[in-house]
Amino acid sequence: MIRSLWLALVPWLAVGPLMAGEQDQLQMLVFHSDICPHCQAQEPFLDALEAAHDGLVVQHYEVRQVAEHRQLFRAVAAAHQESADSVPAIFVGGRAWVGDSGLIRRQITAHVEHCLEQGDCPDSTRTDQVFEPGERARDPVAFDLPLVGTIDLMVQPLTLSTALIAFVDGFNPCSLWVLTILLALVIHSGSRKRILIVGLTFLAVTASIYGLFITGVFGAMNLVAMSGWLYPVVAVFALTFALVNIKDYFWFQRGLSFTIDERHKPGIYRRMRDLIRSGRSVTALIGATVLMAAGIAFIELPCTAGFPVIWSGIVASHDVDWLHFTFLLGLYLLIYLAIELVIFFIALATLRVDRFEERHGRILKLIGGIIMLALAGVLLLAPELMHDIRGALGVFFGALLVTAVILFFHRILLPRLGLHLGDE
Secondary structure, eight states: OOOHHHHHHHHHHHHHHHHHHHHSSEEEEEETTTTTTTHHHHHHHHHHHHHHTEEEEEEEETTTTHHHHHHHHHHHHHHTOSSSSSEEEEEETTTTEEEEEEEEHHHHHHHHHHHHHHOOOOOOTOOSSOOOGGSSSOOOEEEETTEEEOOOOOOOOGHHHHHHHHHHTTTTTHHHHHHHHHHHHHTTOOOOHHHHHHHHHHHHHHHHHHHHHHHHHHHHHHHHHHHHOOOHHHHHHHHHHHHHHHHHHTTTSSSSSSSSSSSGGGHHHHHHHHHTOOOOOOHHHHHHHHHHHHHHHHHHHHOOHHHHHHHHHHHHTTOOOOOEEEEHHHHHHHHHHHHHHHHHHHHHHHHHHOOOOOOHHHHHHHHHHHHHHHHHHHHHHHHHGGSHHHHHHHHHHHHHHHHHEEEEIIIIIHHHOOOSOOOO
């Protein structure tokens, strides 16, 4: 009873003195975390904004370590019809912004100046009223879906980044090579039932192990975030994978290479052939597939680790809770599996599958390498781009454009000039 009363009074106790002492000033509430790099990047802007406007009072609340601030965050966010699950979050003059980007900063500045000049903005420190949806900070990229509601992509860049990275990761040459080899062997049995059992079991096991691996990486990234070195660490990792993958496009498996080692391939072939042996019960077939898939998943990890580490670092930088992470991980795995599921169901329907060749792997290595290189640069020089839908899309489409230019020069223009680069 006493605890419930205390929690109910927390918002009033925290905000009440502001309302009582400085009613003629514009109050801005800023909720942040001590391990959030975007929060730290935003601080100089807020300090400069407060210094430039005499009537503005900025109040900072750290939510990771202070329980009362988390309670206040939930109360203020609810009053603005927002969710209290991401920082930095800013509330001023009846409006709310979550995240940090150039666009968000311009909108905050314009709104503060409007409120100070006109004096007609509602008080964001009030938690006993609900602001109208039209008074929230809105961006132009929004649409309504039946049964879902309003989807505002401008304030959901993390979901977009997850979808983009997972989609690119889904074209991982190692996993596609293993899947096509497996399907090609099982198809020879002529049994769609066997294909269905082996294929779905294999995909479920490898996806589960991949998900556990990503979860472990996310936990490690959270620890790195506490040191303040998250972006540099992830950027160095991304740069390393990028350079190796780009090298593999020109000189495949020469020197350091994040591919399946040739010494593992005979064992993979042997385990796959064992699955098409007749006389197995369904239970035995599933068990053999689980063991095979688990072994291959661990062998693949060095080849597939690049994008999960980058993605985990980006998610950790947003200071999301584990529930939000679970949703994003589910989305990541769903999109990642989509490409393999398409290949699987086509093979199931047609009883044929095209073998994944080295030239396909080279091109996918180049695409992945250029995107990782772009992400490494962004994380080091302009991390706020990943908090804006236009910035996130620009990074990926810019990387794809650069890849297309490289392919044009290397595969079309240079050969016509009698020039060759690489060992293909």
